[in-house]
Amino acid sequence: MVESDKYCVDVLIQVAAVRAAINRVGTIVFEHHSRECMRNAVENNDQEASIEELIGVLTKFIK
Numbered sequence: 001m002v003e004s005d006k007y008c009v010d011v012l013i014q015v016a017a018v019r020a021a022i023n024r025v026g027t028i029v030f031e032h033h034s035r036e037c038m039r040n041a042v043e044n045n046d047q048e049a050s051i052e053e054l055i056g057v058l059t060k061f062i063k
Contacts, residue, residue, distance in 0.1 A: 030057065030061055
């Protein structure tokens, strides 16, 4: 879009849309991982390790 001399506001709107889409995909993946992680923790009676893992994953995700 930039090379074809599009209006800057249109380019910024598209960038924002891509960011929003990527964030949504990341949220879906995180939700799936969280559910699986907690399910496994309950089955294996290992909640503390799973909570630490989730905190680590979330910390990396929101950077």
